[in-house]
Amino acid sequence: MSLRRVRIYEVAQAAGVSVATASKALRDTGRMQDQTRARVKDVAAQLGFRPNAFARGLISKRSFAIGLLTNDTYGRFSLPLMSGVSDALVDHGVSVFLCTIEDDEGLSQRHVDALLDKHVDGIIASGKRVDRRLPVDLSKLPVPVVYAFTQGPDDSVTFVSDDRQGSLDAVNWLRSIGRQRIVHITGPASFQSVTWRADAYREAIGNDGIVLHGTWTEAWGHQAVDRLFCPNQIFPDAIFCGNDQIARGAIDALRERGIAVPEQVSVVGFDNWEIVAAATRPPLTTVDMNLRALGREAGLTVLEMAEGREVAPGIRRLPCELVVRNSCGGARD
Amino acid sequence: MSLRRVRIYEVAQAAGVSVATASKALRDTGRMQDQTRARVKDVAAQLGFRPNAFARGLISKRSFAIGLLTNDTYGRFSLPLMSGVSDALVDHGVSVFLCTIEDDEGLSQRHVDALLDKHVDGIIASGKRVDRRLPVDLSKLPVPVVYAFTQGPDDSVTFVSDDRQGSLDAVNWLRSIGRQRIVHITGPASFQSVTWRADAYREAIGNDGIVLHGTWTEAWGHQAVDRLFCPNQIFPDAIFCGNDQIARGAIDALRERGIAVPEQVSVVGFDNWEIVAAATRPPLTTVDMNLRALGREAGLTVLEMAEGREVAPGIRRLPCELVVRNSCGGARD
DNA sequence: CATTTTTGGGAAAACGTTTTCTCTTGCGCA
């Protein structure tokens, strides 16, 4: 390992110009003959010159690094987000520090301190719950902060998915394939996203409907089906589930009762968590929150702010997308 | 945002010493009266002085950042690993760049270039498969590299889990609770880990046993059970599965056939993928590869190398751990 | 008391860029 790195000084010498001219040639600034510029660039490429980030940062105050803070240890939400951020930024030469802080205030602070010490160009705060804050105050940092899939202060730039639109799409899809008695099995009422999704469900079916609250687990999906499909009752012909795990539990329960999915009952999930959605039998039609896209937007936005452009605060809702598999029947036109 | 950062110059002034003395006081080097040192430190703390990482790096050539490269987009393996790395290093002031490179050579190269440009102190290469290499050559980089859960060159420092020991533990546990007819349902024979686990299985039961190869899916677990439990046959009384998804498929299939788990058949998985292992009914007893510990070791090792200490190349196998839940019956003493 | 050694601390160089001046040269124009 360790070939000595070549400095701009060497490039300048080899090209027969001064260091100043070499720098200007490479950065496309200053005035000089096109020929000179080309020659310097050639030499630099040949020598494999890569400017020293420390020296450059010392002057420009930019590190081309950002931090992604998350309390989602499991990566359910933060990984697609991260992937989007990274995607959007790698071509700008920006790398991403991932810091998982699991609701520990001390740990969070240490991570944030480490990020600030390294002069990150910005921070993206993200979480596993859109209606909770991270256990650390990022509001008076010397770098720009954007929030994605977590709650920020009032005047912050925040990206979330449009749960209402996603839910409307899901329920309307069920209606469009002829389903009439659609119920909603979902998570704890204390979650903001539960409210959004349930409200949209009611809005789409045009009446109060049936909303069952429980936990975010397969077990609850099971149990809810047991409750809905007891004898001497008119059975639902479709279930809109608050997440994919509930949907999977529901589908398993339906199969155990000999009720055919999707022939007799259609099931839609929420999250498009591949590992769950692809393993259900039949594979699950579900709402994808487009977290990668969310990450991309968040990444580009924090970069803009780092470059000094003003960004209006507010909540940006990015559209969800219904991913049609086989748990509903019908076929999207 | 943006309170001007205080420079060491201001600290020196406020403490009535020179910049040189201030630096030495803070870094615990040089010679001076204890009282002077204490005073400088006090003032620095009071002013909230944080040394500029660019200036420092320019001299020390250290960034206190490392890169974690992985092609495991889904994070199944890389997230626990990352978590361990980060854990071990955050208290050394080191942050971790996460780069997911999904088997794309160009993308990999861009990420690696970005890391080198930032003068990372080291790189940890990791993957989703222990017998595959990343699509990029890290062998002649100017920074130390360690490999974790992926294959490196022959003379590299590599960390993997001890699949043999983990498998022996699992099968011996089944034997210790009285199981006699133990079969092994696992993934494609082309995987190194499949071979390790199957060999250990055979070693533990002392004969050839029954090994069924298929895919890493629930569907295969299902199917394999269908094949094993056809009438007019002596049924196995335990299944050692190559991963948790297969185990889940198997358990579901057993339940559908009215075979009681764990009363009639014990099932053990591999991976301890919480989301699967905790959702099976009953919850799955399974082998945990201790990826966090793996990450911790890899992190500390790459740091040692960054600090210039020699580390002997070779493959380090870290122990697995059997996590006992309810899919086997019995109870560990 | 004279010399050497140690102690405490400062001046300045170094790290590798970018950027702001400044300088020379050549050219157009009256």
Place this chain on the structure above:
DNA sequence: TGCGCAAGAGAAAACGTTTTCCCAAAAATG
């Protein structure tokens, strides 16, 4: 011919530390 101006390029300052000398005073030594 003399003047102004633009083009092209370089010298040097700046960024904020760390580190290497160096120096004066104090202490130890003979």
